[in-house]
Amino acid sequence: MSPTRISDHAEPAAHPLKTAGSVLPGSPTSSTGSKTFGNNMNTSMVESKFLTHPEELGVVAVGFSGGQCKPGVDAAPSALIESGLLTQLRDELGYRLHGDDQVHLYTDLVPADDPPHRNMKNPRAVSAVTRRIADQVYSHAREGRLVLTLGGDHSVAIGTIGGTAKAIRERLGREIAVIWVDAHADINTPETSGSGNIHGMPVSFLTGLAKDDNEDFFGWLRRDNLISVKKLVYIGLRDVDPGEKRILRENGIKAFSMFDIDRHGIGRVMEMALGHIGTDTPIHLSFDVDALDPMWAPSTGTPVRGGLTLREGDFICECVHETGSLVAVDLVEVNPSLAPANDIGAHETVRAGCSLIPSSLDKSASRTALRSADSLVEHKPPRSLTLQHTHSIRDEALQVAPSIECGMASSTVTSGSLVYERRVVEKVHKYHWPAVQLNLWILIMLISACTIIGVFSTFVQIQGFLQLPVPWYFPYYITVSAMTVAFIILLLWLIFQRRLLPSIVMIGGFILFILWLVGLIVISVQLFGPSGSVSSNCNLFVFGANPQPKGQNLQTLAWLEQRSICQSWQAVFAFALVGEIFLLWIMVMAYQVFAGDA
């Protein structure tokens, strides 16, 4: 058993884990024997629902890589700590850190001979190490602290989640929920796994989908350590094995892939993910750095293109923090030795971790994360990003100030001396229009408007033939009706574009309502007015003509023409009234749609 001491790697002064050996004056030593560092108050505004000591952070540094075959992932905790992560958590976010002053390598638990079992590679080592990790995490979680585990490959989550689940059950009698942020589902059973790497299987053991009676092969996992598939949510998936897809489907597991993030935006996805978990459930956040696009985190064992931006990763952490339900966080799969072309990748990946963790512990921390990571390590930009502007550090500090709340539309992230455009996430709001009513409205309004246009155009013509002046309300109503038709065309186009907003309908409907009202009043006055009205003239001379002309003569033709003019007036009045009522209706309908979806 030879754990690597942080001091073997880190700069000598002010390192939180390094000061562990000498407990600060007045700082308590926990019952587990781990020590307390720092004594600032946590400045986070979010009240924790499930932690009795939310200002205390239990740190577990896991230098273990046996869940997969690429060496180097065991060096991640040291790299993260050397970059100042823990110093920042203590000095800037005000956490009191608890933990051992060493990164655990668990060499005492790794057997010399560890042949495969049920297709699993290094099964004894991973089982024994995760069992130990479960104890470590459990001892912090039982004290009511937030637990931070720095991995290691993702197999370590068998221990971290197993430990949290057990402690929370004991302390609060509740089940935990797990948010698994990852490019991979890591839910292969030993039988479905193509690689045999256990870092692709932790979720199946944690949910009981895979089990083994032998204690040497995860048989130590008891019901207390397990989680429910109903309280498991994936975010960022994009490389899921066929067997895993089947498992996800058959168990109805909630999963938000990159497709969902592109479609809904990360804000909506977080709303849905947290909605699925509910507000009364403690959350364990397990963040695999390969959820990020390799542009942001290239140094990881199984990178997959098309991933989250760093800002989206931060946003996920911030949203989870904001719930007040967070009880434990893992950051895994950072592999500083996997830097494809040069060492920029390793630096960037560590730097990404230095942003994610503070984001999950304090919503306003992404800026400080950037600042401290930048100040501690020489800044180099990620490859393949476009240089857009150069700013002085002061300019940058202003721009980086966190302006994003959960669910906000878009943002720009600045980093170092570059400005990177983040993917613009539009918040999509769906309005549910009643299709039948809307179609009926369109049809009736079209008929009304066209009838009025037709009748009054004919009247204008007749006035011309009779060489009489054209009263103003004919062209007026023709224009208003034409505007109504144009409005309907606009609505149809908006429906086609799926952009029919209630506000547009309400404003347009109101304007037309007023215009139609003016027309309706004028028509009513003309038709039913006190003296010489159209209606009384019609009743007197046309409908009441006695005797009514008959036979093929000019008088009959004139009478018929006069009758059709009278009937047209009546039709115009009827349609004007219908149009007016329907305009009122569409305003009410638009309001209901707006209120119903608000």
Ligand SMILES: NC(=[NH2+])NCCC[C@H](N)C(=O)O
């Ligand atoms: N935590 C990870 N990086 N997992 C990658 C898993 C890849 C693959 N699905 C496997 O089972 O081997």
